[in-house]
Structures are given as C-alpha cells and as structure tokens.
Amino acid sequence: MCGIAGFISFEGRRDTDWMDALGRTMTDAMAHRGEAARAPYVSACGTVMLCATRLAVRDRSEAGDQPMTDPTGRVVLVHNGEVYGSRSPAAPLWPRSTTCDTEFVLQQVCREDDPAAALQPLSGMFALAWHDTWSGRVVLARDHFGVKPLFYAFAHGGLLFASEPGVLLRTGLVTPEVDPEEYVLRSWIRMDAADDHTWLRGVRALQPAEYLSVDSPGTPTTHRYWRPTPVEKPVSAEEIRAAFDRAIAERAVSDVPRAAVLSGGVDSTAAVAALTALDVPVQGYVLRYQDGIGGSGDDVAHAAEAAERLGVTLTVCDLDRENAAELVPVLPTRLMRPLLHGAELAMHHLYGAIARDGNVVVYSGHGADELWGYQAGGYFPIVDPYAPTFLHGRHYLTHQLYPDERPVWARLVTWMARELGVDMTAVTDLVWERTMEEYRAIKTASPLKRGRHHLLRRFLVYVNDMVDATSATFTLEDRPVFQDVALAELAFRCPEHLKNSGEPGSSHKGLLKEALADLLPDSVRHRPKQGFPTPTDPGYARRLAALADGLGTPFGLPPLPAGLRAELGVGEWMFLASTSAWLGHLAELRTHPRSHGEQSRTPVALAGPGPRGRP
Template identity: 80%
Template sequence: MCGIAGFISLDGRRDPAWLDALGRTMTQSMAHRGEGSCAPYVSDCGTVMLCATRLAIRDRSHAGDQPMTDPTGRIVLVHNGEVYGSRSPAPPLWPRRTSCDTEFVLQQICREDEPGPALRPLDGMFALAWHDTTTGRVVLARDHFGVKPLFYAHVDGGLLFASEQGVLLRTGLITAEVEPEEFVLRSWIRMDAADDHTWLRGIRSLQPAEYLIIDRPHLRAHRYWKPTSVDEPIEADEIRAAFDRAIEQRSVSDVPRAAVLSGGVDSTAIVAGLTANGTPIDGYVLRYQDGIGGSGDDVTYATEVATRLGVPLTVCDLDQSTAASLVPVLPTRPMRPLLHGAELAMHHLYGTIAADGNVVVYSGHGADELWGYQDGRYFPVVDPLAPTYIHGRHYLTHLLHADERPVWARLVGWMAQELGVDMTEVTDRVWARTMDEYRALKTASPLKRGRHHLMRRFLVYVNDMVDVTSATFTLEDRPVFQDVTLTELAFRCPEHLKDTNKPGTHKGLLKAALGDLLPESVRLRRKQGFPSPADPGYVRRLTELADGIGTPFGLPPVPAALRAELGVGEWMFLASTSAWLDHLAEFTTDPRSHGEQFRPAVALADPGQRGRS
C-alpha cells in the first residue's frame, strides 16, 4: 500500500520547477499512505510529473523506491498496492535488482507493447501510472476489483491524478464543488459506487479492470478483464486449491501482520489458512458497546476460533462516545458523507491494529459478493427485457429505499425538494447508471448478472471505504477472496450451488471447500451484517451533534414530523454531510487556492514549442 499521484500536460511543456513543486505538495498530502518518498519524476520534455509515497512491505531497501525506471530508462513507473505474481509467468527481462513487487510489475509492462496483456495476468491489487519516454504515452491503470483507488480530474491544460481525492484538492488546481443532483443520486443509491463519478464535481474514479491511455491530447479508456460466465459444475477441491494459492501468495511480507477475525466463515478460513502455512498472525475483533449496534456475538465466535488456532486475539471496544466523536471527522477521508456504520468500526479497528505495530492486515472483503447473499432477493433478479412489474427497474426506482428504508427515502426526498432536484429524474438516472454492469456480463442468468453488479458496484464501494480507513493508519489491507482465479471459479459455478436457501446453507459450496478450516459452530453460524443501532441514548447523542453542526447546504430545519422518525443512520448522515461540506469550504477559502502556489517562476515555452514531447 502506497500512494501515487501525478500531472500530465495536454497542451505542451510546463516549467520543471512548477512540476516539481506540484509533485512535492502531492507527495506531502499523501504522506500517511507510506513511510517514505523520493523526489518527483519530471520528464525531460516537461509534460509529465509522477510521484509516490512508499509503504515498503517486501524488500524495504531503497532499491525499491519509486518512481522506478527500467534499466534502459524508457519506462518510469509509480505503483500503489501489492502484486503477488502473474498467471502467465515469464522469465525476467533483466536480472532483478530488488525483491519488491514494483520491479516485477515494471518488467511485465516492459514485456508487452500494449497495457492490456501486461495487466490482465497480474495477481494482486494495484493502481499504476507509467510514462513511456520514447513514445510520450502515459497510462493509468487499476486492478481487477478496484481494491486500490485512482482518481483523476481535468485541470487547465492537463490531467491531475492521485490515490485520494483530498490530494487532488490540496493542489488548489481544482475547486471543491458538489452538484445537488449528484449528491441526491448518490445519497439515494447509498452504498453502491454508481459509476465513474464521485461526490465532487469534475473528479472521476478510474473503474476496476480499466486503464486510461493518454496520448496527448487524446485520452482513451479500456477494460482489460471481466469474468466469463458459464454454468459448469465445479468441485470443492478446485475452490480449495485456488484459496490455498491465494493464501500462499498473500502470506509474503517483511513486516508484522494481523487479521480481522470476526468469527465468520471468511475471516476464520483466512486466519486458519495463514496459520496452517506457518504465517505468524494476530487476530482482532470489534465489539460494539452501549447498544450502538454491530454483530453482538462476534467476540464469542472469534474467541473460539483464536483459541482453536492458538492465535492471540485483541478485542477492540467501540462505545457511543468514541463512535459519535468520529462522525464529523471521518468524512474528510473518503470525501463523502457517512453512509454505513462500518466506517466507524473500520477506523477504530485499524487504528488499534496499527498502534500495536502491525503493517499488513488480512480481511475477508469480497467473499459475500462472490460466494454469498445472492439468492434471488438482491436486485435485479430478471432480465432487463422482462415486463416492468417484475423488472429490476421497478425495484430500483420504487422499492429500493421506499420499502426497505422508508425513513431514509423520505429524508432524501425532502432534501431533494429543498435543493430543487427532481426525484423522478434522479431515479431514472439511478436505473441508467447502475444497470450498465448488470447488462455488461454476457449471460442469460439474472443471478450471475446481479453477481457481476455486486462485484463492480457494491464491492467497489466497500474497497474504497477499506482503503481510506486503512491508509489513515499506514496499513496495507489484503482481501484474500478478491483473487482472479477464485473469482473466475465463482462465475463458472451455477448460482444455486452456492446457497440453497435452506437454514445453514449460506455459502454452502464455499463452506464445503474450506470445511477443515472451519469449526462446526462457524459453519452453522447465521450470516450477520451490521444491524442499525437503535439505542435512544445514541440517537440523542447524534441528534445533538447534527443540531450543533447545522443543516447541510444551509437548508431549513428538518420538518418536525420527519425529524421525529429519524434514526441513527439518518442523523449520522446529516451530521457527517454538514461536516464534510464545511471541510470542502476550506479548499475554496484558502488564499493559495486555484493553483497560485504553483504559478510558474518563468514563462512557459514559446507557442512554437507547445505540444511537442
């Protein structure tokens, strides 16, 4: 886990001193993502700047520092994440100078003429940017699942990119603005990454399994991978072999390691798999206190598993006071309001893990989206050509929150009305934008299409949430189940084999494959999420917090009848939205805003030089 950033001029040469100053500011803004950094790379042609901060996991020597260049000097690379290997192994192009994964990625890039063949076989999580000094081409790329983020924005005559949106804002080259329509749409969708838009105007997110080619002045985006959907029965031993390989690949580390151990199927299998191959690991479990919600029996199951495996276990207690104090603080990291109580839990848990000296943490994110809770109740469950009354569109536009979360729906509807946003237009856009990934998978199975939507939308939301919370404490989170080989098996497998809808059959096939790693109590444990807390004391605490901060966007007070219905989730959303908007205002009132701190010390080259490499 590192951080990368950069600038590509689309209209000609820039002053090298300006580019260097910009790079140093961006590096400083993401210092929490790594323990060290080097000087930015500024191209001789004056059109490209790349910079990085490095969290050294393998080969902690300076030989692995970034930006990294191949022996010929042709390719310059910055890399965020961890690449464990390739599914198409090939001999090295030059004798390895390091044992770190950045040099491995650099060799893969140098081996291929086009990005797709270089990226497709990589095993791992990554966001990459590289400059071909011969052709002038710059490529930005993101891993298959979107575990590692990469944001970009068009600025005056150029393209700015970074691992975090806050790094883009710190440059002063873009203005922090919120579009009312986008705010209402994303609030309505709530926990799905709708598409490449973000909560901020003009900032885009590179999508999973995509790369962006910049051949000045042209930009082209391509998708290099998506799973193939067929219905072929797979055996439990195929899944187990892929899981064991994923564990082995992710066990390599030169720094201390920990694992989130909730006592569920996914985290238990991961910790058991790591201990089986001799990887030293400490377990951590979160315990909610004072009625603020969560899976109340996680500690019981986690303790049983840790005792069985001989793994030290730390219980991290989260109480009302601590949780409430985080609500106005955390939105400054993901650059959006808080939509899920998990953000508070993750922040508290990762903080404890890091304080104990750990650097790598293992988690089970992705197992549900690929192997569980897709039993016909998650939208959409029919083909898009089916009649509207049984159509996913009807669910999305009429039932998504109106039936499932009616108070949330009424709150968002009230905010839309006050902001002058037409909710009909919003729900139409929800349909159009979220359904792209449902349609993208070529299959007649509505369940597999829904599975693809889960992987490309909800899982991306989860990954972004995990990245910002872990990066806050300079941690690298390794989600074992987000593995390409495991995922291709999941999309090959008929959906009915995963869950028969009978008691105790949730993730039945996965449990069969990992059976010897799981105690019987874990195999029989019911699936639990994060229940909405309803403790009156916690509701009062968040109500007072929201009232103290003020209504978002300067809106009038919430109507009394609606206010009386609001619960923890709605008050958390209101308070965090106001805190987030106040934070954004800091970027527009900074006297150094709009790039004044990077105003070139000398004039740009004469017009005759602009556009040349």
C-alpha cells in the same frame, strides 16, 4: 499500501520547477499512505510528472522506492498496492535488483506494448501509472476488483490524478464542489453508488479492470482489460480450495508484522486458519460495540472460539458511544463523503487499534459474499430471465426498493432533494441507468450472474474504497484474500444453484463452506451471515442529533420539518451531521487548499533515501 499521483499536460511543456513543486505538494498530501518517497519524476519533455509515497512491505531497502525506472530509462512507473505475481509468467527482462513487487510490475509493463496484455495476467491489488518516454504514452490502471482506488480530474490544461480525491483538492487546481443532483443520487442509493462519478464535481474514479491511456495530448481513452466469463460448468469444492490455498500462499509473503480482522465469520476465520497452517504469525482483531450502540457482541464469542482453536492472540476493540460520536465529523474528511453506514466507524476504530500495536499488513475477507453468497435471488426482481433487460424490475428498483427497505432514509433524502431543487425522477432514472450498465455488461441469460457482476463492480467497490480510506489513515495495507482472479473466474463459471446446499442454516455460501470445511469450527460454519451492525441506541441518536444541530443543516437548508425530525434514527442523524462536517471541510479547502491535514507519523522524505517503513 502506497500512494501515487501525477499530472499530464495537454498544453505542452510546463515549467520544471512548477511541476516539481506540484509533485511535492501531492506527495506531502498523501504522506499517511507511506513513509518513504523519492523526489517527483518530471519528464525531459516537461509534460509528465509522477510521484509516490511508499509503504515498504516487501524488500524494505531504498532500492524499491518510487518512481522507479527500468535500466534503459524507457519506462517510469509509480505503483500503489501489492502484486503477488502473474498468471502467465515470463523470464525476467533484466536481472532484478530488488525483491519488491514494483520492479516485477515494471518488467511486465516493459515486456508488453499493449497495456491490457501487461495488466490482465497480474495477480494482486494495484493502481499504476507509467510513462513510456519513447512513445510518449502515459497509462493509468486499476486492479481487477478495484481494491486500490485511483481518482482523476481535468484541470489546469491537463489531467491530474491521485490515490485519494483529497490529494487532488490539496493542489488548489481542483475546486472542492458538490453537484446537488449527484449528492442526492449517491445519498439515495447509499451503499451501491460506485461508478466513475464521485461525490465531488469534476472528480472521476477509474473503474476496476480499466486503464486510461493518454497517447496524444488532450485525448485520453479508457479501456476495460478484464471481465469474468459467465459460463455454466460444475465447479468442485476441491477446485475452490486449491484456488483459495494459492491465494493465501501468494498473500502470505511480508517483511513486516501482520494482523487479521477476525470476526468469527466464515471468510475471516478461514483466512486466519490457512495462514496459521503456513506458520504465518498473525494477530486477530474483533470489534465490539459498547453502550448498546450497535450490536450484541456476537462476533466476539465466535472470534474467541476461532482464535482459541487456532492458537491466535485475539484483541477485542471496544467502540463506545462517545468515541463513535467523535468520529462522525472526522471521518468524512478522509472518506471525502458523508457517512452512510455504521461500518465506516467500525473499520476506522479497528484499523487504528491494529496500527497502534505495530502491525502493517492486515488480512480480511472482503469479497467472499459477492462471489459466493447472496443467493436468495431477490437482489434483482426479474420478470423473465430471457426478457430484454429493460423489463427487469425497473419500477421496483427506482421507486420501491429504497423506500421499502429504508423508508425514513428515503423520506429524508426526498425532502433534501426538494429543498435543493433536484428532480427525484431524474435521480431515479439515473439509478436505473447506472445499475443496469454493469448488469448488462456480461453476456448471460442468468439474472443471478448478472446481479453478481453488478455486486462485484459496484457494491464491492464501495466496500473497497471504504477499506482503503480507513486503513490508509493508519498507514496499513489491507489484503482481501478472496479478491483473487482465479477464485472469481471459478465463481462465474460455477452454476449459481450449486453454491447453496439448501440445508437449513448452511445455504449461505454452502459450496464455499464445503471447500473450507476443515478450516472452520462447526459453530462458524453454521453461523448465520452477519455484517457490521449499525448503531441504533436512542441515547446515541440524541447525541448525534445534538451534533447535527450544532453543525447546522447541510447546504444551509431550512430546519427539518418537525414530523420528519421525530422519525430520524441513528443512521439519518449520522448522515446529516457528517454531511455538514464534510461540506465545512470542503469550504476550508477552497480557502486554504495547501494547508495539509493529517500528517503521517513519520515525516515523508524527498530527494534522497527515504526512511524505511515501520519496523
């Protein structure tokens, strides 16, 4: 976990002092993402600025700080995330002076003139930016799955970019505005809104497996460097296990304390079991809702059983009604969006406990479901798998899916759209277009593989962005062990019907469970799929309704109709209250863009050997 940011001028040389001050402002705004920083890099030509904060996880010496330059001075690189290696390794270009992954990436970048050739074989999670001082090219890049985010905006005659949208806003060069149509669209589809748009007008997100290249001023272009190949060849449990073991071994390396989210499900239990088999010291954490606000505590029972079997210490993190309510107006300022689900609260609370115990690296199972689960076949209602894609369930997706699954939510968003003057037909047309873009993006007749690609490129990215924002708040690095290119390529090679055994209680991720069987207690292997529960307690709903009333209706809309108000539950009240809090935060940023919010626990240092990451 680190943070990167920068500016590329499209209007020629800029004042060096102005560029340096901009870099320091951006570095300070993302101080919570890392605890060491060098002074910003400003190119000799005066058109490029790069800056970074570093969380030192491997090789904690100051030699690994960023921006980092190769020995010839040709390439300057900033890097967020963790790269474990390359699937096509080559001999080092120069004797390495560090063991950190940033220098490894720098060698890969220097080796290849084509950015795609440098990026495609990398194994890990990353957001990168580099300046080739010989050619003048600047490249921004995001990892294969979008684990690490990268946002950008065209502002002040150039391109501004950062690991978080809030960093862009803190510069004062990007106006914190919300497009009502985009707000309604993203609210309508809720947990499936990841694409190159964001909740903020003019702020874009670089997409997974893409890079943006600026080869001449004012003409940036984006390119996709990887997509999984959907073929139909049998995959054995032994192949899956071998790839999983390699992924665990790569991610086991760390020079700082490690923890794991241990929910007692298949993914997290297998990860912790594999780590302990390698004698990696790891502490488990599980969330438990209190006051009946969201769950039965079933995770705790399964997690405790897994922890006892593995000899791992388990910490139970209790989230009660009052703490959950207090987070509602705070979290939107980190996520830069309203709260759409109970998971944001749970993740934030869990990561806070992990950090307070002195841990830095966290292992999680995000991504296993998208690659190996969701096999009921109902995610996309298909008329005919060989029919043109425009015939695939358009009416259901745009008019029935969301109202059928969340009728009260749909009525609330429809009311807001009407009051904001947003045409819901235009919104649902956009839902279809954006959904189908990734559904169509791979060449296969299999609707399930198309749907899986959509999940990988949209829903999983939504989860990754949420994980990054909540973990970065506490200067943590979350390592999702299943988001591995070799595992993904196996998942897209494997015929979908082989992933399910068809046996009662074990059809969800059946092939994956077979591959990981010796790592899982029987109770975990046969446990039904569960996610983070959404708070539902009526008392909590009343607490959130009072909070929403105190903050006022979003966008200054009129009071809710009495009939609609009476229907709202926890999710809807949380959404309304968090929207108002978020819009209030944006208004404050418009007035005081450089008044920095949360600061890191260790102040960031510039222009010198910075403080190392936490011991």
